[in-house]
Amino acid sequence: MRTQVAIIGAGPAGLMLGRLLERAGIEAVIIERRSADYVLGRIRAGVLEQSTVELLARAGVDERLKTEGLVHDGVEISFDGDMHRIDFSGLIGRHVTVYGQTEVTRDLMEARTSSGASSIYEAEDVSIHDFDGARARVRYRKDGVTHEIACDFIAGCDGFHGVTRASVPKKALQLFERVYHFGWLGVLVDKPPVAEELIYAHHERGFALCSMRSPSRSRYYVQVDADEKVAAWSDERFWDELRRRLNPEVAERLETGPSIEKSIAPLRSFVAEPVRFGRLFLAGDAAHIVPPTGAKGLNMAMHDVRLLADALIQHYGDKSDAGIDSYSAKVLARTWKTERFSWWMTSLLHVFPTTGAFGRRIQRAEFDYLKSSRAAATCLAENYTGLPD
Numbered sequence: 001m002r003t004q005v006a007i008i009g010a011g012p013a014g015l016m017l018g019r020l021l022e023r024a025g026i027e028a029v030i031i032e033r034r035s036a037d038y039v040l041g042r043i044r045a046g047v048l049e050q051s052t053v054e055l056l057a058r059a060g061v062d063e064r065l066k067t068e069g070l071v072h073d074g075v076e077i078s079f080d081g082d083m084h085r086i087d088f089s090g091l092i093g094r095h096v097t098v099y100g101q102t103e104v105t106r107d108l109m110e111a112r113t114s115s116g117a118s119s120i121y122e123a124e125d126v127s128i129h130d131f132d133g134a135r136a137r138v139r140y141r142k143d144g145v146t147h148e149i150a151c152d153f154i155a156g157c158d159g160f161h162g163v164t165r166a167s168v169p170k171k172a173l174q175l176f177e178r179v180y181h182f183g184w185l186g187v188l189v190d191k192p193p194v195a196e197e198l199i200y201a202h203h204e205r206g207f208a209l210c211s212m213r214s215p216s217r218s219r220y221y222v223q224v225d226a227d228e229k230v231a232a233w234s235d236e237r238f239w240d241e242l243r244r245r246l247n248p249e250v251a252e253r254l255e256t257g258p259s260i261e262k263s264i265a266p267l268r269s270f271v272a273e274p275v276r277f278g279r280l281f282l283a284g285d286a287a288h289i290v291p292p293t294g295a296k297g298l299n300m301a302m303h304d305v306r307l308l309a310d311a312l313i314q315h316y317g318d319k320s321d322a323g324i325d326s327y328s329a330k331v332l333a334r335t336w337k338t339e340r341f342s343w344w345m346t347s348l349l350h351v352f353p354t355t356g357a358f359g360r361r362i363q364r365a366e367f368d369y370l371k372s373s374r375a376a377a378t379c380l381a382e383n384y385t386g387l388p389d
């Protein structure tokens, strides 16, 4: 089999790249090791930057987003119950849109199914070859038969644990990583959110986040130790702990109920350099991971595939490789700025084993500076709503 671009992974990065290339008349095949239902079953975050909303519109998959997306003009930061609102629209005339990543993935997957573009799910033993040569190849097994696809380019959209980055010779890669000694215990509940906007809370007992999926479905998180077990957390214990970390009036308003999903996500900052190896391009979680505190994971993936799609459109359309040749530098420039912001939000709002009394005073002073300085609030607003290119 032959195609122009082989896309490994049908997460939001792979599906969006497939969609943008399809609309530009460039042939692409998506190869995914899981089933479509499994991919859709993963609960992930859901705060979209304006550039991500614009990209979903460009891809022609924003119908539901336009009706179900919740536009937020600000966010609340809480420090030991002391609340401060960051007014995105007042400070910089921008906003974010709350719309679940699962819904973004569903919209992209449905668009691909209805257009009939080629996707191979439940592909086993996917491997990539000769991406540093004249023609790249992808191999996989399906229903016991081994298949090979010859292609001009391979897009590694297969996430942190994927095969594409793992196929790059170690000496060609530089990896940067910070692992945090805590995770986020998240609960999904069919109850109205406790507040109109998200609340990011620092408390001496640990971080907490109040988020939502819709006016009737909410998502809450509390910081727990990295080795904590979900089984140790009854719904009651979770609600008690969440209330203790919030402003008392907010805690009073909290509507609780049976969790419909409960899981612990580890926190990691990770960057691979470079993100292009001949005919192989890494995008999304295959190239970088951010802790979820800045709500950047999905937005970074969308930014990468927009750059990659434009570069490939330029390659096939204008016969120019300027975009392809600058892809890695452009992705890394934005990646490190976003890593910095996500690390800063994580440092401000979590309790670290090493924080100590001095560290807690510094965190408090950082929060007080945020409250008292328009410049500091504007910096947060700019990074949270999405840095300009």
Ligand code: APR
Pocket (backbone or CB within 6 Å): 008, 009, 010, 011, 012, 013, 014, 031, 032, 033, 034, 039, 044, 045, 101, 123, 126, 157, 158, 159, 160, 161, 162, 163, 164, 283, 284, 285, 286, 296, 297, 298, 299, 301
């Ligand atoms: N072969 C084929 N597919 C693979 C392989 C493989 N060897 N390994 C992984 N995959 C698939 C996974 O099953 C998954 O569906 O690649 C897909 C990667 O999707 P994501 O992990 O969602 O990564 P990405 O599309 O880059 O989206 C990044 O996801 O984790 C969130 O916070 C992150 O929001 C960000 C977004």
Ligand code: PHB
Pocket (backbone or CB within 6 Å): 044, 045, 046, 047, 198, 211, 212, 219, 292, 293, 294, 295, 296
């Ligand atoms: C979520 O709604 O799941 C969510 C929102 C904001 C974050 C992380 C997760 O920073």
